[in-house]
Amino acid sequence: DTAVSQTPKYLVTQMGNDKSIKCEQNLGHDTMYWYKQDSKKFLKIMFSYNNKELIINETVPNRFSPKSPDKAHLNLHINSLELGDSAVYFCASSQGIEGVQGAFGYTFGSGTRLTVV
Amino acid sequence: GENVEQHPSTLSVQEGDSAVIKCTYSDSASNYFPWYKQELGKRPQLIIDIRSNVGEKKDQRIAVTLNKTAKHFSLHITETQPEDSAVYFCAASLSGGSYIPTFGRGTSLIVHP
Numbered sequence: 158d159t160a161v162s163q164t165p166k167y168l169v170t171q172m173g174n175d176k177s178i179k180c181e182q183n184l185g186h187d188t189m190y191w192y193k194q195d196s197k198k199f200l201k202i203m204f205s206y207n208n209k210e211l212i213i214n215e216t217v218p219n220r221f222s223p224k225s226p227d228k229a230h231l232n233l234h235i236n237s238l239e240l241g242d243s244a245v246y247f248c249a250s251s252q253g254i255e256g257v258q259g260a261f262g263y264t265f266g267s268g269t270r271l272t273v274v
Numbered sequence: 275g276e277n278v279e280q281h282p283s284t285l286s287v288q289e290g291d292s293a294v295i296k297c298t299y300s301d302s303a304s305n306y307f308p309w310y311k312q313e314l315g316k317r318p319q320l321i322i323d324i325r326s327n328v329g330e331k332k333d334q335r336i337a338v339t340l341n342k343t344a345k346h347f348s349l350h351i352t353e354t355q356p357e358d359s360a361v362y363f364c365a366a367s368l369s370g371g372s373y374i375p376t377f378g379r380g381t382s383l384i385v386h387p
Contacts, residue, residue: 174362190374200318200377212374247317262308262320263375 160184161201163248170238171274178233178269180248189231192247206231226238238273244272276301278366280378288386293354293379294383296347297364304366307340307347313360
């Protein structure tokens with residue numbers, strides 16, 4: 158009954174490989190996000206997506222691409238993995254409806270620890 | 275764009291003491307300020323939030339205050355317990371639309387029994 162679920166929880170892969178992380182939310186939220194958390198715990202926004210708009214953090218390499226088959230899913234695909242991509246990746250969702258009190262906090266997934274070797 | 279500064283980066287207290295974490299923001303248009311708690315190895319979780327039409331909000335042992343003029347907001351935890359030990363993140367954003375919150379860099383709170 159998890160609100161935001163992402164898989165896999167752990168991912169170990171070699172440099173140069175292509176991998177995907179899946180995210181699903183059952184909260185009926187309008188907007189989903191991907192965040193990267195580095196070893197210093199800094200949460201860096203990568204993408205924000207709803208059914209109308211994709212916002213990309215311009216500092217994110219184009220090897221990263223979000224794919225949303227429907228409103229409840231936002232997957233992250235990474236091409237040509239590099240050592241520096243090692244981090245914990247969090248999916249999140251929020252209601253994002255104007256004027257709704259308390260509707261803007263995030264619900265995070267449990268995270269995917271990516272290790273590139 | 276918005277810039278959020280969070281202090282201190284590490285806070286060590288004895289059980290039962292109070293803890294205060296402070297954040298400042300740069301964009302006066304920001305009007306929503308959530309706080310997240312992240313325990314070791316777990317996901318960040320929303321613990322309390324405040325909107326710009328309110329100066330203070332409390333929920334049991336935690337409270338958040340907002341000073342719009344000075345553009346700073348603070349998290350207060352009273353009667354700290356070891357289970358309060360975690361990394362706390364503040365954030366600032368505009369309500370609605372696709373405006374993405376800016377997070378502070380986090381405060382590692384350690385509560386010693």
